[in-house]
Amino acid sequence: MLRNWARLGWGLPYFVTPRNGALLQRFSHKLQGNSAALILRTEKSIDQAVPNPSWSQEMMLQFNRYMEMTKDGSWQKLPSYQSFSDHLPEGPWKEELQNRKYRFFLRSIDGEGKGFEYAMFLKPSEKRVVAIFQIGPYLEGPSGFAHGGAIATILDSTVGASVIYISCRVVTANLNINYKSPVELGSVVLVDTRVDKIEGRKIFASGEVWSVDGQTLHAEATGLFIELQPQKETDSSSSL
Amino acid sequence: MLRNWARLGWGLPYFVTPRNGALLQRFSHKLQGNSAALILRTEKSIDQAVPNPSWSQEMMLQFNRYMEMTKDGSWQKLPSYQSFSDHLPEGPWKEELQNRKYRFFLRSIDGEGKGFEYAMFLKPSEKRVVAIFQIGPYLEGPSGFAHGGAIATILDSTVGASVIYISCRVVTANLNINYKSPVELGSVVLVDTRVDKIEGRKIFASGEVWSVDGQTLHAEATGLFIELQPQKETDSSSSL
Numbered sequence: 001m002l003r004n005w006a007r008l009g010w011g012l013p014y015f016v017t018p019r020n021g022a023l024l025q026r027f028s029h030k031l032q033g034n035s036a037a038l039i040l041r042t043e044k045s046i047d048q049a050v051p052n053p054s055w056s057q058e059m060m061l062q063f064n065r066y067m068e069m070t071k072d073g074s075w076q077k078l079p080s081y082q083s084f085s086d087h088l089p090e091g092p093w094k095e096e097l098q099n100r101k102y103r104f105f106l107r108s109i110d111g112e113g114k115g116f117e118y119a120m121f122l123k124p125s126e127k128r129v130v131a132i133f134q135i136g137p138y139l140e141g142p143s144g145f146a147h148g149g150a151i152a153t154i155l156d157s158t159v160g161a162s163v164i165y166i167s168c169r170v171v172t173a174n175l176n177i178n179y180k181s182p183v184e185l186g187s188v189v190l191v192d193t194r195v196d197k198i199e200g201r202k203i204f205a206s207g208e209v210w211s212v213d214g215q216t217l218h219a220e221a222t223g224l225f226i227e228l229q230p231q232k233e234t235d236s237s238s239s240l
Numbered sequence: 241m242l243r244n245w246a247r248l249g250w251g252l253p254y255f256v257t258p259r260n261g262a263l264l265q266r267f268s269h270k271l272q273g274n275s276a277a278l279i280l281r282t283e284k285s286i287d288q289a290v291p292n293p294s295w296s297q298e299m300m301l302q303f304n305r306y307m308e309m310t311k312d313g314s315w316q317k318l319p320s321y322q323s324f325s326d327h328l329p330e331g332p333w334k335e336e337l338q339n340r341k342y343r344f345f346l347r348s349i350d351g352e353g354k355g356f357e358y359a360m361f362l363k364p365s366e367k368r369v370v371a372i373f374q375i376g377p378y379l380e381g382p383s384g385f386a387h388g389g390a391i392a393t394i395l396d397s398t399v400g401a402s403v404i405y406i407s408c409r410v411v412t413a414n415l416n417i418n419y420k421s422p423v424e425l426g427s428v429v430l431v432d433t434r435v436d437k438i439e440g441r442k443i444f445a446s447g448e449v450w451s452v453d454g455q456t457l458h459a460e461a462t463g464l465f466i467e468l469q470p471q472k473e474t475d476s477s478s479s480l
Contacts, residue, residue: 083380084380084383097383100377101377102377102378102380102383102384102425103377103378104380105378105389105390108349108355108380109348114343137340140323140348141344143342146345147346149346149393149394149395150345150389150393152389152392153390156387157387157389174416174417174418176417177414177415177416177417179413179414185342
């Protein structure tokens with residue numbers, strides 16, 4: 001399976017793909033250790049995980065609550081850009097990717113507040129990421145409620161973000177979602193995820209989508225991620 | 241669990257939500273038997289599951305292939321509108337929902353070809369739905385490849401469509417996805433889904449995402465759906 005694999009669906013990018021295996025090598029010195037997720041921050045790109053006029057009072061309340069918790073360093077806010085290329089340092093790779101006009105799935109809906117509005121926070125000591133999501137009116141499944149695919153997307157993204165903290169060189173093998181209660185369009189939810197267990201190259205992680213008052217469990221998911229073996233730069237197109 | 245539930249994420253609408261339980265009753269005479277999915281067609285709304293200039297040659301080839309198979313009646317093309325309200329007959333309910341400006345998650349990205357381009361086909365004799373999806377550049381996860389949430393979305397939508405054929409009054413309880421091989425942005429994939437088994441109120445369904453040449457299995461999923469009990473109109477807000 002690993003030979004076919006070079007992808008993982010989450011809100012933060014990772015650097016292993018058949019196409020840009022070399023890219024991983026180029027920046028691998030920046031992806032060491034536990035700071036993997038944070039090193040992807042770049043100063044020249046616009047962080048979209050910040051308040052805008054579409055954010056509801058509840059969204060602001062939750063955002064400010066977590067921002068407050070970053071002050072002692074126990075939590076860290078993760079950046080979120082519009083495309084993978086925005087995470088790259090300046091250079092020809094970045095320029096090439098920018099020309100392709102790709103956009104991250106979670107940042108693809110035009111109009112503030114229409115789609116996913118979110119911010120993610122990492123608590124390194126617990127290998128945990130909490131995301132605050134405001135569910136916009138363009139995420140409809142059944143009338144008035146979020147699409148099951150939208151719920152899967154926010155779980156995949158946030159669980160994946162907690163795994164990035166362990167390793168940037170992983171692929172998702174499985175995502176198993178139990179839907180418990182519908183999420184109303186316009187509401188704000190908390191997505192609480194963490195790495196549960198590491199067995200060799202297997203990383204087990206899980207997460208839940210909760211109402212902000214913690215009273216309603218909307219959905220829960222487990223994920224299995226596989227860490228890829230280090231590869232030689234010259235072998236980037238075949239060793240995955 | 242069923243008390244909390246009134247949602248299902250797929251590309252076609254269904255009529256059971258806490259908010260519009262009464263709506264189900266109002267149109268339930270139209271939702272009988274095996275024509276459930278088809279009765280949702282309305283002449284006044286614009287079907288978006290038709291070719292546009294963004295469709296690639298491969299997308300057109302697959303679309304024409306399945307359209308050809310509809311000629312003897314063994315396959316039927318399913319309509320796809322921009323929002324739940326577009327599926328409703330004219331009337332105050334429709335007007336009320338239209339005022340909310342919701343959009344289906346799969347039709348929420350502006351710009352032809354930027355997001356999901358797709359068409360679904362039903363084969364009633366096999367309780368099977370096949371969807372043709374063209375994966376746009378705004379569905380990025382890792383650079384150059386579709387987001388895991390986008391893959392979950394197309395699986396949820398298409399597996400759900402096969403279940404609608406059995407019953408419009410169902411909820412998703414579980415979606416379990418194995419990711420096998422990444423899907424390149426710009427590519428066309430076939431999503432082949434069917435109802436596998438019905439045990440009382442449980443409907444088991446499954447599906448796979450294949451490359452158009454049938455050589456690469458990109459992802460596979462199983463879904464468990466629960467059929468809701470019929471309810472009284474006056475009890476619409478509490479019996480779910």
